Amino acid sequence: MKQVITIFICIWSLSISVVKAQSIEVDYLSKPLNEILVEWREQYNLQFSFNDALLANYKISIKQSFKSTDEALKTILKGLPLDFEKNDEVYIIFPLKKEKKPKHYTLVGKIIEKGSGEPLPFSHIMANGQQSVTDIKGVFSFNFSDDSVYQIKASHLGCYILDTTLVAGNGHTLVLNPSAVGIKEVVVTNNIVEKATQIGEESGLTSLNHHIANYLPGNGDNSVFNLLRLQPGILAAGEQPNDLIIWGGPEGTSRVTFDGFTIWGLKNFNDNISAVNPYMAKNIEVHKGGYGASNDDVVGGIVRITGKNGSTIKPGVNLFLNNQTLNGMVELPMNKKSSLMLAFRQTYYNLFGSEDIEYPNNMMIGSDNITETPAYDFRDFNVKYSLQGDNGDLFYMSMLYGADNFELDVDRQFKRENKQGQEVDTNVNHEQEEDNKQIGSTVFYGKTWSNGHSSSLKASYSALKSNYSLRREDSSARRNVNLVKRDDNAQNDVSEVSVNWENNLLAGEKQTITVGLEWINNDLVLTEDSFGIEYINLSERANRLALYVQDRFRINQRLSLTAGLRYNHSFFVNKVYFDPRLSLSFRASGNIKLNASWGRYHQFVVKSSIDDEDGNYLYTWTLADNDEVPVLSSTHYVLGGAYTRQKFLFSIDTYFKENDGLTRFIRYRQNDFIFYGDSRSYGVDLYAKQDFKGHSIWASYSLGKTEEHFSYFEEDGYRRSSQDQRHEVKVAGLFNIGSFHLSASYIYGSGFPFFKSFQDYVNQRYTEPNYNRLDASLVYRLSSQKFSGEVGISVLNVTDVYNIKYNQFSRIPKDQTNSVFINSEAVPFTPLLYLKLSF
Incomplete structure (x- = not known):
C-alpha cells in the first residue's frame, strides 16, 4: 500500500510540473491585459491576483510562443508600469512604485x-x-x-x-x-x-x-x-x-x-x-601658504585687499588730518544702485629731518663729523565707480596712482693719512635718490545666475616705475680736487596686464567646482649705468596662459576636501608647469577644527638680489627666463587647527616651505657674477584672542627658521637668510570705556643676522640686535546729528627704542676695511595727533 501511495504522489507531482512547464501560445490584437490573464487562468489552470480595473487600461498586441508562464508574463509586462511575483502558486500582478524624484x-x-x-x-x-x-x-x-x-x-x-x-x-x-x-x-x-x-x-x-x-x-x-x-x-x-x-x-x-x-x-x-x-x-x-589653485602665481604669501564700493544711500565726506598728512574721501551716490568714490592723500611738509637718520656707534670705527639732509614726500589718488544689481551682480572700475620720492645727502668729514703719513682733511659727499610711481586699475563684472552659479570677468593693469641714483664724491682740502668714486643710475620698471574669467558651479549639495582661465602679460625694463657707461639695458615682455580647476567637496558633515590643479603655459620660456594642490578640513567637534594642505607653486616675475662691493643690498624685478633667471618653484606643507568658544579663539599653524631657483647677483669691482640657490622655511604660529565686556585682547607667538644655500658657499650647507628671525611675540588690546577707546600693541623680535660686509656674510659673522616696539592710542568718539568723528592721539614707539630696518641702510666706505653705516631709522618715538570727521 505504501508503494502505491508513493507512486501516486510521484505521478501527481510530475503532472503538476508538466502543467507548469507547458508552453503558452499567445496571439492577441489590442486585447485588454485583464482578459488575457482570465483566459490563461481557465486554459492553463493558473492562479492570478490583480487589479482588474487597472489592467483593463493596458491593450496587448502580440503573437508569440513561450516555454513557461514566467517567460510569458515578463514579455507581456515589459514596458508597462507593472511587475509580478509568485507567492506559493499565485502570480501577483502589481503596479511599479514610482521613485519620487527629489526636489x-x-x-x-x-x-x-x-x-x-x-x-x-x-x-x-x-x-x-x-x-x-x-x-x-x-x-x-x-x-x-x-x-x-x-x-x-x-x-x-x-x-x-x-x-x-x-x-x-x-x-x-x-x-x-x-x-x-x-x-x-x-x-x-x-x-x-x-x-x-x-x-x-x-x-x-x-x-x-x-x-x-x-x-x-x-x-x-x-x-x-x-x-x-x-x-x-x-x-x-x-x-x-x-x-x-x-x-x-x-x-x-x-x-x-x-x-x-x-x-x-x-x-x-x-x-x-x-x-x-x-x-x-x-x-x-x-593666505600665508598652502592656498588653492585659483590664487596668483607666487611662491610666498598673498594679501588680497578688497576695496569699498561706496555708499548708494547718501553722499558722504570723510576727512582725516594729522601732523604729517592730509587724507580725504568723498562718496557720491549716482543713483540707488551706483556710487563714485574719490580719495586723496598728501604729505604737506618734509617728513624727515637729520635726527631721523642715525647710525649706531658700534657699527663704525673712529669719530667722524657726519651731516645728513634727508627729504621725503608722498601722495596718492584713488577713484572707484561701482554698480550693484538687485540680483547680486556687481560692476566696478577702480584706479590708483601713487608716488613718493626719497633723497638723502650725507657729508662726512674726517682726517686720513696720505702716503707721506700726514693727516689730510677729507670730505665725502654721498647723494642718494629714489623716485617711485605706482599705477593700478581694474575693471570687474561679476554675475550670479538664477541657479546659483556665478561668473566673473576681470581685467587689470598695474605698474611700478622706479628710478635710483647714487653719487659719491671725495674732496681733499689740501689738493683742492674732487674725485668722483661712484656715479650710478638705475631704472627698474615692471608692469602686468591680466584678464581673468572665472566660474563657480554648484554641483549638488556637497560640491562646488571652480573653473578659471587667465591671460597674463608682463613687461620689464632694467637699465643701469656707471659714470655714463651703460652696462645693463634690458627690455623684455613675457606672456603666459593659466588654467585652473578646483573642486570643493563636502564628504560628510565633518570632513571636506578641496583638490585643485593649476596649469601655466609660459610662452616666454616655452614650457608648461602643472601645480597640483590639495587641502583637507575636519571639524572634530563644534569647537575644534583641523586643517591640512599641500601644494606646488611657481613664480614667473621675481625679485633678484644684488650685492655690491660695499655690502649694500639692492633688489630688482626681473622676468624668469630659465637662462640667467630661473622660474621660482616651491612646495608648501601646512598643518593647523583652531579652537573656538564664545568670546575666545585659539589657533595654531605649522608649516614647511621649500623654494628653488633663487638668483643673486654679486657686483665686485664692476664685474657681475650670477649665483643660484634655494631656501627653506619652517616654523609654527600660535594665536589666542579673548573678548570680554566689549574689550578685546590677542597675542601671538611665531617660531621660525629660514635658511638658504647658494653655489658660491665654500661649504655645502645652509646658512641663515637675511630675513631669518627665530622668535617674534605680539600682543594687542582694545578697550572701550564709554566714549573713549584705548589700545596698545607690543612687538618683540629676536632679530636678524646683521652682516657688516659681504665677506662677513660668507663667513657667517654677524650681530643680531633684537627689536622692541610699544605703541599706544587714545581715541574719543564724536557724535552729533550732522557728523561723526574722532579726536585722538597715537604714540608709536612709546619707549623710543632704537630699532634697525630690514635692508634699509647704506654703507659708505671709510677706508679699505671699514665702513660707516647710515641707517634710515625704524619708527622712532612718534606722537600723532589727529582729527577724523565724517559728514
Whole structure:
C-alpha cells in the first residue's frame, strides 16, 4: 500500500510540473491585459491576483510562443508600469512604485553692511549645517534636496552675528550690523568683532577688515599695514616698508593686491603711510601658504585687499588730518544702485629731518663729523565707480596712482693719512635718490545666475616705475680736487596686464567646482649705468596662459576636501608647469577644527638680489627666463587647527616651505657674477584672542627658521637668510570705556643676522640686535546729528627704542676695511595727533 501511495504522489507531482512547464501560445490584437490573464487562468489552470480595473487600461498586441508562464508574463509586462511575483502558486500582478524624484532647491542671496549698503565679501554663512563663504560681490548660493526652509547663521568679521530663517529662492538680502557704530548704537554686551572666522577656517588663512583697525595705534594713514603686522607669521620686526615677509619667504615672493591689481610697492621710507588708503579698504584676506589653485602665481604669501564700493544711500565726506598728512574721501551716490568714490592723500611738509637718520656707534670705527639732509614726500589718488544689481551682480572700475620720492645727502668729514703719513682733511659727499610711481586699475563684472552659479570677468593693469641714483664724491682740502668714486643710475620698471574669467558651479549639495582661465602679460625694463657707461639695458615682455580647476567637496558633515590643479603655459620660456594642490578640513567637534594642505607653486616675475662691493643690498624685478633667471618653484606643507568658544579663539599653524631657483647677483669691482640657490622655511604660529565686556585682547607667538644655500658657499650647507628671525611675540588690546577707546600693541623680535660686509656674510659673522616696539592710542568718539568723528592721539614707539630696518641702510666706505653705516631709522618715538570727521 505504501508503494502505491508513493507512486501516486510521484505521478501527481510530475503532472503538476508538466502543467507548469507547458508552453503558452499567445496571439492577441489590442486585447485588454485583464482578459488575457482570465483566459490563461481557465486554459492553463493558473492562479492570478490583480487589479482588474487597472489592467483593463493596458491593450496587448502580440503573437508569440513561450516555454513557461514566467517567460510569458515578463514579455507581456515589459514596458508597462507593472511587475509580478509568485507567492506559493499565485502570480501577483502589481503596479511599479514610482521613485519620487527629489526636489532641488536653490538659495541665493547677498550680505550687506547696515548703514552703508556695502556688500560684505568673504563673509561666512551656514544654512542647515552647510557652510559657505560669500564671493567678492557678497553673494552666497546653496543647493538643497527636499528642503525649502533653512536656518541661517551669517557672520562677518567686525559685525554682529545674524540668526534668521530663509525660504528657497533668489534675491535674499541679509543685513549685518557693524560693531563699531556711533555711541548711541553701541551694544557693549556683545563682542566687538565676530572672531570665530578670523583664523583657522582654512590652512594658513587669516581674515581681517577695517572694523578691527579702527582704534589701533597708528590707525590713520597706515591702519591696513599696522593691522597686518600684528598678525602671526607676518614679519613685523625690521619694518620692511615696501614688501611683506610671510613665513620667512625671500623678498618679492609675497604679493599684495588691491581690488584685483598688484601693489608692487612704493619705497615708502616713512612707515606711517601705507601704500593702500585705509578709507578705501574694506576686507583683507591673508593666505600665508598652502592656498588653492585659483590664487596668483607666487611662491610666498598673498594679501588680497578688497576695496569699498561706496555708499548708494547718501553722499558722504570723510576727512582725516594729522601732523604729517592730509587724507580725504568723498562718496557720491549716482543713483540707488551706483556710487563714485574719490580719495586723496598728501604729505604737506618734509617728513624727515637729520635726527631721523642715525647710525649706531658700534657699527663704525673712529669719530667722524657726519651731516645728513634727508627729504621725503608722498601722495596718492584713488577713484572707484561701482554698480550693484538687485540680483547680486556687481560692476566696478577702480584706479590708483601713487608716488613718493626719497633723497638723502650725507657729508662726512674726517682726517686720513696720505702716503707721506700726514693727516689730510677729507670730505665725502654721498647723494642718494629714489623716485617711485605706482599705477593700478581694474575693471570687474561679476554675475550670479538664477541657479546659483556665478561668473566673473576681470581685467587689470598695474605698474611700478622706479628710478635710483647714487653719487659719491671725495674732496681733499689740501689738493683742492674732487674725485668722483661712484656715479650710478638705475631704472627698474615692471608692469602686468591680466584678464581673468572665472566660474563657480554648484554641483549638488556637497560640491562646488571652480573653473578659471587667465591671460597674463608682463613687461620689464632694467637699465643701469656707471659714470655714463651703460652696462645693463634690458627690455623684455613675457606672456603666459593659466588654467585652473578646483573642486570643493563636502564628504560628510565633518570632513571636506578641496583638490585643485593649476596649469601655466609660459610662452616666454616655452614650457608648461602643472601645480597640483590639495587641502583637507575636519571639524572634530563644534569647537575644534583641523586643517591640512599641500601644494606646488611657481613664480614667473621675481625679485633678484644684488650685492655690491660695499655690502649694500639692492633688489630688482626681473622676468624668469630659465637662462640667467630661473622660474621660482616651491612646495608648501601646512598643518593647523583652531579652537573656538564664545568670546575666545585659539589657533595654531605649522608649516614647511621649500623654494628653488633663487638668483643673486654679486657686483665686485664692476664685474657681475650670477649665483643660484634655494631656501627653506619652517616654523609654527600660535594665536589666542579673548573678548570680554566689549574689550578685546590677542597675542601671538611665531617660531621660525629660514635658511638658504647658494653655489658660491665654500661649504655645502645652509646658512641663515637675511630675513631669518627665530622668535617674534605680539600682543594687542582694545578697550572701550564709554566714549573713549584705548589700545596698545607690543612687538618683540629676536632679530636678524646683521652682516657688516659681504665677506662677513660668507663667513657667517654677524650681530643680531633684537627689536622692541610699544605703541599706544587714545581715541574719543564724536557724535552729533550732522557728523561723526574722532579726536585722538597715537604714540608709536612709546619707549623710543632704537630699532634697525630690514635692508634699509647704506654703507659708505671709510677706508679699505671699514665702513660707516647710515641707517634710515625704524619708527622712532612718534606722537600723532589727529582729527577724523565724517559728514
